[in-house]
Amino acid sequence: MSKNEYSIRDLADEFDVTTRTLRFYEEKGLLKPVRDKNSRTYSSADRTRLRLILRGKRLGLTLDESHAIIMMYDSQAHNTEQLRTLIAKVREKRQQLIEQQKDLELMLIDLRDSEERFLAALTESEAKLK
Amino acid sequence: MSKNEYSIRDLADEFDVTTRTLRFYEEKGLLKPVRDKNSRTYSSADRTRLRLILRGKRLGLTLDESHAIIMMYDSQAHNTEQLRTLIAKVREKRQQLIEQQKDLELMLIDLRDSEERFLAALTESEAKLK
DNA sequence: GCACAAGTTTACGTTGACGTAAACGTAATT
DNA sequence: AATTACGTTTACGTCAACGTAAACTTGTGC
Secondary structure: OOOEEEOOHHHHHHOOOHHHHHHHHHOOOOOOEOOOOOOEEHHHHHHHHHHHHHHHHHOOOOOOHHHHHHHHHHOOOOOOOHHHHHHHHHHHHHHHHHHHHHHHHHHHHHHHHHHHHHHHHHHHHHHOOO | OOEEEOOOOHHHHHHHHEEEHHHHHHOOOOOOOOEEEOOEEHHHHHHHHHHHHHHHHHHHOOOOHHHHHHHHOOOOOOHHHHHHHHHHHHHHHHHHHHHHHHHHHHHHHHHHHHHHHHHHHHHHHHOOOO
């Protein structure tokens, strides 16, 4: 069974963030470590949330956006109405990411093209050196 | 032949940004419109750069990062040494984007999974209503 | 028992990416 | 000639996401 309690340093080291960042995320309501008056103890749920937050950041999401996604995951929707709006939100977010995926594809194509051009220019340039 | 001169309002409207934003990008060296003392005239090259910048933003790139990419594209590398370092930069950026692509895939999987769960909960919930 | 390493809170500072307001020029319309 | 619409510069304001410094508490080794 994998460990399910972490100190602030454990997480800071594992995810290469500062302790300040972890406290900041807590202040923002993104993490909820248990407080023993002089230290924080993070659960594996906190660890998972942190992983999601940082992944979100790498994709350019704001903390608020990641927060919204996490709350969707953690949601305990009971009635059908709540479930419907929740599903709608999930679909909207997915659609946004799919759009982003297209942008990413385009930028990768551009980069592939330019790499090719520079490679061609390079062989050309080397040829001149006989 | 498509138009190749644009006013600040043309571009602002087309890309749904404010004129302030366009002036800010100019100040940062990202756009270089011709100045006729009382107005800016943007070329189609400026328009292309703006498109790249905004695409970069949607992917979470900073203006500096987009700037770097644009300079790579516009680069007039002559000797083999310049070409080599340029190719290296392009490859590095590509690799970063490929990593981002993986993150995006993971987040999409998570969202698909949660959508499925909520859909299951919804049919469950509806069943109870007989 | 005392240094010291690692934790804590409080609070001001910083950077990026613009927003916003003031104060003004220019060109077209009325 | 005056209003209106759009442009300009200068400069301070703002918000997110932390950085950083100060001042303090709490186990831990020697």
